[in-house]
Amino acid sequence: MEYIWNTTDFKLSNTAVSLGKFDGFHIGHRLLIDYVTSLKRNGLTAVTFTFFVHPKNLIKEQSIELIYTEEEKCLRASRLGTDILVSYPFHTEIMNMEPEDFAKEVIVKKLDAKVVVVGKDFCFGKKRSGNVSMLKAFGEKYGFEVVAFEKVLMDGEEVSSTRIRKNILNGNIELVNKMLGENYSVSGEVIYGNQLGRTMGIPTANFLPAQDKLLPPNGVYATKVRVDDEEYRAVTNVGNKPTVGEKNCKGVETYIFDFTQNLYGKNISVDFYTFVRGEKKFDSIEALKDQIELDCNFVKEYFKGETNSSV
Incomplete structure (x- = not known):
């Protein structure tokens, strides 16, 4: 697996991309990544796109303890069949990028995405003002397909990195393992x-x-x-x-x-x-x-x- 980290100086071609923070690589995230890797049979390169610094670290100016470190994320992305893991730098310029600029400059020009896969609650761009509906509109405009997955539920609650983090801190390891899928x-x-x-x-x-x-x-x-x-x-x-x-x-x-x-x-x-x-x-x-x-x-x-x- 190729690992591109903390740089904007790259250009890929003909890709299927799963977009998200992926700080947990839990069973919900795996649905996105599995779908993207399945498109390799169509000749597309499977890309997992995340950020080098957890967004909350910058926004809240405080340290966020991570479920998976960068090294651990690389290992899991590789095991899941990702061809390229992009750990994009998250700094003030990126944080203030308008949604359409992110779609045009990153998704189209840098990733050359033909298919973009996200969760239904995916937000992007300045003040998280971009949503899935907006992303689909940009896809029609710039020529990429958008696939959005519903949240995975377990015991009537959404599986999320926040929920996993809370249960790690409470020592509920068996539940954590079920949500992580490992x-x-x-x-x-x-x-x-x-x-x-x-x-x-x-x-x-x-x-x-x-x-x-x-x-x-x-x-x-x-x-x-x-x-x-x-x-x-x-x-x-x-x-x-x-x-x-x-x-x-x-x-x-x-x-x-x-x-x-x-x-x-x-x-x-x-x-x-x-x-x-x-x-x-x-x-x-x-x-x-x-x-x-x-x-x-x-x-x-x-x-x-x-x-x-x-x-």
């Missing part, structure tokens, strides 16, 4: 921790996720860890970790069952399945070790029926 995951490079787990005979892999990555509440989770295209069952803790300058930031610490490889310096990805328990303070190392054993037993029971630790 397991919510966190990735990073394994670093040295305080080695406490190793002294207890329970060595763990530690990493610090990207600063803009949205993380669930501190606590313990049933997870699977992906290492070099292999997947292993694990129990994972999300919690504050001491870093340089004695400041705390959220980190991920995971104990992989029946695993002896050296992971330091490797990038791993942790898929979350369900919440096990919240954070606890322990009076002794022995009490901590006993709790970890209970956590491991819970997770093994959760994955009961899988014959191997790697799948």
